[in-house]
Amino acid sequence: MAKIAVLGYGTVGSGVVEVINTNYDSIAKRATDVVEVKSVLDLRDFPGDPIQEKIVHDIDLIINDPEIDVVVEVMGGVEPAFTFVKRALEAGKSVCTSNKALVAAHGSELLAMAKDRNLNFMFEASVGGGIPIIRPLNQSLTADEITQITGILNGTTNYILTKMSRKGSSYDEVLKEAQELGYAERNPEADVEGFDACRKIAILTSLAFGSTVKFEEITTEGITKISTEDFKYAEQLGCVVKLLATSRKIDNKVYAITAPFMIDASHPLYNVNDVLNGIYINGNVIGDVMFFGAGAGKLPTASAVVADVVDCVKHKGKNVMTIWSSEKLELGATDDVKRDFFVRVKGNDASKVKELFGNVPIITVPDIKGEFGFVTGFMTEKAFNEAAKELNVINRIRLDHTKL
Numbered sequence: 001m002a003k004i005a006v007l008g009y010g011t012v013g014s015g016v017v018e019v020i021n022t023n024y025d026s027i028a029k030r031a032t033d034v035v036e037v038k039s040v041l042d043l044r045d046f047p048g049d050p051i052q053e054k055i056v057h058d059i060d061l062i063i064n065d066p067e068i069d070v071v072v073e074v075m076g077g078v079e080p081a082f083t084f085v086k087r088a089l090e091a092g093k094s095v096c097t098s099n100k101a102l103v104a105a106h107g108s109e110l111l112a113m114a115k116d117r118n119l120n121f122m123f124e125a126s127v128g129g130g131i132p133i134i135r136p137l138n139q140s141l142t143a144d145e146i147t148q149i150t151g152i153l154n155g156t157t158n159y160i161l162t163k164m165s166r167k168g169s170s171y172d173e174v175l176k177e178a179q180e181l182g183y184a185e186r187n188p189e190a191d192v193e194g195f196d197a198c199r200k201i202a203i204l205t206s207l208a209f210g211s212t213v214k215f216e217e218i219t220t221e222g223i224t225k226i227s228t229e230d231f232k233y234a235e236q237l238g239c240v241v242k243l244l245a246t247s248r249k250i251d252n253k254v255y256a257i258t259a260p261f262m263i264d265a266s267h268p269l270y271n272v273n274d275v276l277n278g279i280y281i282n283g284n285v286i287g288d289v290m291f292f293g294a295g296a297g298k299l300p301t302a303s304a305v306v307a308d309v310v311d312c313v314k315h316k317g318k319n320v321m322t323i324w325s326s327e328k329l330e331l332g333a334t335d336d337v338k339r340d341f342f343v344r345v346k347g348n349d350a351s352k353v354k355e356l357f358g359n360v361p362i363i364t365v366p367d368i369k370g371e372f373g374f375v376t377g378f379m380t381e382k383a384f385n386e387a388a389k390e391l392n393v394i395n396r397i398r399l400d401h402t403k404l
């Protein structure tokens with residue numbers, strides 16, 4: 001029997017226990033051993049809940065328990081999760097986590113610790129919730145040189161943007177609704193400012209290119225400045241606005257960004273709506289690959305965590321290699337990337353726009369007065385920013401033209 005401990009009995013932790021109970025027999029077959037939750041670490045008690053008999057309040061009871069082979073960390077946040085995970089690995093236990101903050105900050109170090117001890121550190125659920133994406137990058141796409149990863153990696157913001165687009169509601173209205181439905185946190189900053197998606201693309205990019213991307217160095221913009229007016233212009237252009245997290249290899253340099261983009265109906269992520277996530281990958285020999293599904297939520301995330309537990313049990317005593325070195329991957333400067341930009345400008349005089357950007361078509365929306373929009377030609381961010389300084393810009397949104 002393989003005994004596991006779960007750190008944190010919140011949404012994902014209770015989901016892990018539920019998944020193991022629901023699919024007890026099939027999990028045992030696939031893991032080639034019965035998987036049993038022995039202990040659950042939480043500060044709280046759960047009187048009346050059958051989990052109560054497994055609740056412990058002291059991490060030492062788990063670390064010092066020789067019967068526990070695998071520790072599941074689903075507490076979130078970097079500390080104390082990092083300390084607990086390191087202690088579990090030092091004590092000879094494999095670790096599975098859904099914690100993207102931990103993986104983005106310390107992934108390579110924890111992988112090396114696991115490898116040195118013939119253990120495993122697995123984190124399938126840290127990106128894309130229930131969507132298999134870490135394992136495909138690590139085990140299936142290994143014949144390829146990855147050239148691009150572009151994802152909708154945050155369910156909360158995708159829900160907000162979808163509702164703003166379909167209902168014409170304001171950002172504040174939809175955020176409130178998302179909070180009431182339990183999609184958005186009471187403090188939604190990590191989601192709406194793009195930090196969550198930024199950490200996820202840092203993890204995927206580190207895995208795809210084999211060295212560490214510092215998430216702090218990824219240009220990151222959230223969705224808080226996107227307005228109902230922006231969606232009206234987007235509609236005129238046949239586009240929607242999506243928070244994309246993307247990395248591309250261009251001339252041997254990797255460029256990464258998390259920001260709202262306008263995309264049209266030919267884009268592979270155009271139809272990824274509501275809380276769903278989608279990830280497009282291009283490899284130099286496989287070409288285009290798409291992953292799509294439940295990017296968040298109790299059971300989808302727990303499904304990915306338990307799949308990692310199965311892998312750890314199946315590979316007891318054997319490290320399943322993940323190539324992610326601690327060497328830093330120097331990202332290319334966002335300023336050097338060429339793209340086109342949708343821009344909204346105050347006033348009605350387009351002469352300065354034409355002088356700066358050439359004869360670009362002017363876009364107006366019948367019920368939006370005192371301003372107009374236009375789309376630039378293909379240019380570097382640096383050149384765009386220089387030129388835009390001379391205009392009274394209300395907002396600008398990048399365009400992405402990824403096609404299948």
Ligand code: HSE
Nearest residue numbers: 153154155156295296
């Ligand atoms: N807050 C995250 C999201 C949870 O909305 O996608 C899953 O990582």
